[in-house]
Amino acid sequence: MHDVIIAGGGPAGLMLAAELRLHDVDVLVLEREAQPNPAVRSLGLHARSVEVLALRGLLDRFLEHGQRYPAAGRGFAGLEGPAVELDSDHDYVLGIPQPTTDRLLAERAAELGAELRRGVSLDAFEQDADGVDVVLDGGARLRARWLVGCDGGRSTVRRLAGIGFPGEAASTxxxxxxxxxxxxxxxxxxxxxxxxxxxxxxxxxxxxxxxxxxxxxxxxxxxxxxxxxxxxxxxxxxxxxxxxxxxxxxxxxxxxxxxxDATRLAERYRAGRVLLAGDAAHVHPPLGGQGLNLGLQDAFDLGWRLAADVAGWAPAGLVDGYEAERRPVAEQVLRLTRAQSELLSPEPGPQAVRQLVGELMQLEPVARALAERISGLGIRYAPPAGDDRDDDPFDLVGRRMRDLPLGDGRRLFDLTHGGRGLLLDGTGTLEAEGWTERVDRVTVAGDDGSALPAPAVLLRPDGRVAWAGDDTASLVRALERWFAAPTGAPL
Ligand SMILES: Cc1cc2nc3c(=O)[nH]c(=O)nc-3n(C[C@H](O)[C@H](O)[C@H](O)COP(=O)(O)OP(=O)(O)OC[C@H]3O[C@@H](n4cnc5c(N)ncnc54)[C@H](O)[C@@H]3O)c2cc1C
Structure with a gap:
């Protein structure tokens, strides 16, 4: 029995496999095609995806094969606004053809011990309370605790799971x-x-x-x-x-x-022990180069949650938090691409809107808002059900954090390669015992170059802020919320 079977060895499936392997999850990727897809669909990665690679120490190998284009080139339906600087070391588009991205992700997953079985397709599955029986073409059967459909826009997993895919049919x-x-x-x-x-x-x-x-x-x-x-x-x-x-x-x-130009969104991302990620969950026209970025970040959000469930410590709602966070992001991308395709229409109505949007884009805040959406840097996840945003005095929870110097010669993104939680303590006074199995702690010296945006910050394995503050009681609440009850060892 495998822990996780992933159907589809595209970028979403491969990224997910690598993230799961960071936590020793037994993962098998089934890929229908015997050979990698040579078609260059995606031409590049936006800033948040580049940060995701940097968070795992993968960026250098991508930079070797890609070219950085300054973010000034980030257009919207071919319209350009003034150049805006976003708060990231990676405020650029990394031009890299999809077959290279796919290859580098496959190499990474293999290095970490994921098995990619090519020339094998998932034909059917049945699930029960404990796992999923997967039937391959040819009739062989495999069992796993979880099945993730990363099998693209015409996902077999989505169809067999009975998950609807409403939206607009293709017109062109x-x-x-x-x-x-x-x-x-x-x-x-x-x-x-x-x-x-x-x-x-x-x-x-x-x-x-x-x-x-x-x-x-x-x-x-x-x-x-x-x-x-x-x-x-x-x-x-x-x-x-x-x-x-x-x-x-x-x-x-x-x-x-x-x-x-079909535009569709899965009505849910989970059916029992079956989940969807990447194009299997959302399709839209390729305007603005969003799809692969979206899938990569789906996988980044899902990996540690699923690994926590497999390891047996996931707090209630952790796996469901994946859909709660990522489906609204997909909704926004669908709107963004839908709007762009409308602006490209030669009809007089859309042309008038195009002119107006082009004029508004000359305003810096408008250009910035669009750049934050397109780059993915502006994404902020809503608090989990039951949490209150008022409990966030530094207005950071749910946001990503940029790379930072930590005052001891190291930088933040040097400490996130293993996909664990991370407490950045600029106070030196926080007391939280019992989470060392899941969370690392670093004391940040505030007066020699560190730029922590709050006295202390707790990061999730995907680089998102889980908590920011200066008192132990609220820190402990956040640790329990995201990393479950303490296991006893002092942090
Ligand atoms: C023209 C074009 C340009 C694009 N440009 C960009 C861009 O610039 N930036 C960007 O971010 N995105 C872009 N995209 C979108 C991007 O290519 C996709 O979003 C991305 O490939 C989705 O990744 P995925 O892993 O979800 O699915 P896919 O890449 O589709 O991979 C799914 C895999 O599952 C396999 N599979 C299917 N069914 C089964 C089964 N039953 N069993 C086993 N395996 C199965 C398939 O063989 C495939 O390898 C573009 C797309 C197009 C068409």
Whole structure:
């Protein structure tokens, strides 16, 4: 019996597997495809995802393969406001193609001891009070205490769990190809034609993608009847000719895929011992590059909660807190992408709104509010049911914390790699006994460079503030809330 089976070895599933392995959870990832997906869907990571990588000591290996783009380039439906500086060491977009992100996450999960079984798909499951029996294609059966569906937008797990996926059906479909050009159209002409077509059809694009390839996006002729059938090269060429008057001499595709503007959100993220994360829980048009970021952060929120349950110490409601925190974030992203696709419509109404939004974006607070949403840095989780925000005098609970010097040569993000709780004590006077198995403690020297935003701060394993204050009684309440009753050893 496994502790956790994850269906789907995309970025959400791999990140979750790695997070679970930090806590020695026995995890098996089932991935339907025998080989990694070569299609470059996501082109980059936003600031909060970059911080998540930094929190686990993973950022250097991503930076090696990516390029930092200053946050000034963070547009909204192609509209730009003034550059705003956000409160992060990682206030940039990290340009990195999805196959590289997927590979690095797979390597990380494997290093930590997760098993990724490729070429195997989950076909069915049945659950009871203690676990889930999973049936693979071919009929083999496996059992786990938990099953997590990270199996993408057309999730089998979601369907079999009976979780509804309401929202808007696709109205438009696009073809995305990574292809070689035969040189019959000069690079200058490619750029000129692309700019001209984009004036009318903002969803069109073609440009160099590195490695001698070009990435091209063009609307499809209609919605595919069977979306699991990949588009043909001829279909792709036909659409390029229809929109640009030339097929640019495209050939030798590395990948041609389809995507749509469907916008849907799972009505719940949990059914018994089955959970959803990533695209299995939410789909939306790729405007603003949000989907992978959202899935990565779902996994980051869920991993330590599930690990606590498997270890047997999770306080009541800890696993359900995942949906309570992450579903509203997905709702906001869906609204954000939905709004952007509306602003891209050539119809006069949306065009008038576009002009207005473009003008409002010149106001610094508006540009900042959007940048905080798009980067993920502005996300703040609501307190768990029963908690009161009045019990938060420093207005920090539920927020992420930026990396900080701790006054002893170390920085905050150096201390979070293991995914444990962390008490940053700038008072040196707090007394809390019994949580050493789950929480580390560091005394922060306040007068030589530390910038703690409160006398003391308790961080959850995902870098979120669980408590900020200066008195032992309220600290103990927060420790019990997030890390359960003390086990006896002094902290
Ligand atoms: C054109 C395009 C551009 C995009 N650009 C961006 C961007 O810039 N930034 C961004 O953040 N996001 C972007 N996205 C979205 C991003 O690609 C997805 O949100 C992300 O891949 C979702 O990750 P996931 O792990 O949830 O699902 P997926 O990546 O879809 O992975 C799911 C995996 O599950 C496997 N699977 C499915 N069914 C089963 C089964 N029954 N058993 C076992 N395995 C199964 C699949 O083979 C797949 O490998 C873009 C998407 C598109 C289409």
């Amino acid at each position: 479909e696009w073809l995305l190809g990574e292809v070689e050009l035969d040189g019959s159209v000069t690079p200058e002409e490619v750029a000129r034609i692309a700019a001209e077509v984009r004036r009318v059809h903002r969803g069109f694009g073609i440009g160099p993608a590195g490695g001698g390839l070009h990435r091209a996006v063009v609307p499809a002729a209609s919605l595919a009847e069977d979306r699991s059938v990949p588009p043909t090269l001829e279909e792709f060429r036909t659409q390029l000719r229809a929109y640009a008057g030339t097929d640019f001499g495209v050939g030798s595709p590395r990948s041609i895929t389809r995507f749509t």
